[in-house]
Structures are given as structure tokens and as C-alpha cells.
Amino acid sequence: MTVQYNPESPASTGADGVEAELLGFLEGHTHSAWEPETDLFQEGGLSSLFAMQLVVHLEKSYGIAIRGTDLRLDNFRTVTRMAALVRRLRETQSDGRHG
Amino acid sequence: MSSTPPEPPDPPAADAASHALTVLGAGVMGVGITALALGHGLPVHLVDTDRQRLDRARDRISDELRLAQLLGALPPGTVPGQLSTGTDAAAAAGATAVIEAITESADLKAGLLAEVSALVRPGTPLITNTSSIPVEELAGAVDRPAELIGTHFMNPPYLIRTVEVIRGPRTGGRTMSAVLSLLAALRREAVVVRDAPGFVTSRILHPMINDAARVVQQGTATAEAVDALMQGCLGHPTGPLRTADLIGLDNLVDSLRVLHERTGDEGCRPCDLLLTLVREGRCGRKTGSGFYNYR
């Protein structure tokens, strides 16, 4: 039996585990469970200073640099959006590094 | 009448590069004001007598700039201004405006403003960011009192759009308009008030915070409960004690003392709990703990 990769599986089960890791990070820091699509700041009431902690966490954990127009709150609103940002920057920034 | 020359054209829009600020004091406010100015494209020379503070300030400023950008508080597409730092206030000689944000002590401020006033080009606005010391009290120390004015940026300056501006009895009209155009270049909205101990915001906020601390001291409620009530029932944005931690409790005690000495209002005498926290080095966010823990 082989486990089939289901391309329709929701982003929360992203094969690289970014969403799962971020949900764990959030739970560890806020002591409550989060959904991948919850707006952390509007619905979740997290502070803007916490947003900065998320930026630092993403940079350290995924070896990316978040700069310029990528550094805006909208990119950090939900776990899904953060994961998308991580994937995009990992791709472009590793491209850059390897020429 | 016919000989009246035509009105000159409007001056060009304030160009960020035409400013060269010197900020005195690299503490909570000096760092915040510097970040605000750099983020709006203005160059800043930052001065502090404490070399270690100055070294830490660079990292703190770049953190604050990132936070400001994250929160959309900076004008998009602006090239940040250049930052330079030093321990000698003599560097203020070439500034287009000087913003003083050192420790809240009338003697320290008078001494430094006198020194700087003797160095700058006549006509350069000297802006004190004091919380509570009347501008007129400091005006006695400077060479040209018309050049001294108060502004009251609040922490963090890039998120708080409104700035209290204090016009002392001797503040000149040219200083006034130069400062208003500087604030416009920083996209701040000025509310001009008259001179008095604590002006408007500190005169109201600081005794209120002192009362909030006293309520905790008397055991009526925890800091969390006080803030929750002030937020939830009275619409205060963060609660007075979280605000106190953001201001810095040492600075708050200094400001309350200035107010108490000058108004005689017993409500401004810093309460024991504030004094104890400061004695223990728990000055709020900047030291990692105060009414709350930040570590």
C-alpha cells in the first residue's frame, strides 16, 4: 500500500509542514489553538508586537529575509498566508543564492 | 497699490533631504523619534553621553523601523534617511533643527540646551520633548528664547499621529512655523497648546497613572484587572499600567515629581509602588519588567 498524495488536501496539511509548525508556534505562545484561516490580529486579538515576533520566527526558522513590500501586516494575518510567504521567499531567495 | 510685487510662488513642497535633524538622547523617545524621522527620509544625527546606549540604539532603531514598516506606518517607497551617532552635542552645530529628548530633569535639560543654543546657527529651532517642564523655565537658559519650543511626541512616535506642541510665552512665530512644517514632513498632526507644567497630556495622564498604581498598591485590584476595566469599560486603548510600562516607570516618576513640585497637587506625588518598582530596576518594557513581564 502506498499513501497517495492528495493534491486537493487543504493547505493546513501542507506537505512541507510549514502550517503545522506555525500552528504549533502560535499555540505555544498564546496557550490556545488556532485555525489556519483565523485572522490573528482582527479576530484573534494578537498585538502588533507579536506580529514582529512572527517575522523574526519565520526568518530564523526558514532562513529567509523578509524585506521591502513583503514586510506588511497582511502577509502575517493568517497561518495560510505566512506559509505562502515562506514558500515564495524560500524559492526566490534560494534561487538567488545559487545563482 | 499698483507697485505691490506679485505674490511669490508657493515654496516647493518640504523636501526630506533639506532637513538635517540632531536628536539629543538615545533613550526610549530619542530612538523612537529617530526611527520616525529616518523612516520619512530625514537624516538624523543621534547624540547620547552614554556610549553603550548609543551602540544599542542602532539595533533598536532598525527593529523599530521594521515594526513601523510592518504596521504600514511609513510612507511607501521612501528611502530611509542616513543615521549617524556620537557622544558630543557639538555635532548639533550644522542641524536644521534640534530635538532634545534626554532624561526628565530641568537642570540637565537647561545645561544641554544652553550649550546647544550657543552652537547652532541663529534661527535653528530648539525643540524640547519634555513631558512636564514648562518651556519658559528652560527658555531662561538659552541664548535666543524665541527659538525654543516644546513638542510632546508619544511612544511610539511613528504610530501616534498626533503631537502636542507647546508654544512658550517667548516662542517666536518663525520657530512655530518651522516646527509645524517639520511635523508635516513627518506626517504628524500638531495640536498647539500653551505652556504650563505638564501642558495637557501629561497633566491629565500622569496623575491618572499614579492613581491606577495606587489602586494596585492598596490591594483593590491587580494591574491586569485595572487595565481590563479601563480598557473594557472606559475605552482606554491599552490600560494605564500597560501605558506606564511603555513610557518607562523611572521617567514617569521624574515627570510626576516635576508636576508635584510645580503644581502642589498631591495627586502628582509618585506613589510608593511606583517608587519601589523603580528602585528594583523594574522600569517597564525597557528593562524587561514593570507592572508586567516582557521577558
Ligand SMILES: NC(=O)c1ccc[n+]([C@@H]2O[C@H](COP(=O)([O-])OP(=O)(O)OC[C@H]3O[C@@H](n4cnc5c(N)ncnc54)[C@H](O)[C@@H]3O)[C@@H](O)[C@H]2O)c1
Ligand atoms: N517615555 C515616554 O513615553 C515619553 C513620552 C513623551 C515624552 N517623554 C520625555 O522625553 C524625554 C526622554 O524620555 P525617555 O523616556 O526617552 O528617557 P530615557 O531615560 O529612556 O532616555 C534618556 C536618555 O538621555 C541620555 N542623556 C542624559 N543626559 C544627557 C546629555 N546631557 N546629553 C545627551 N544624552 C543625555 C541618557 O543617557 C538616556 O539614554 C524626557 O524628557 C521624557 O519626559 C517621554
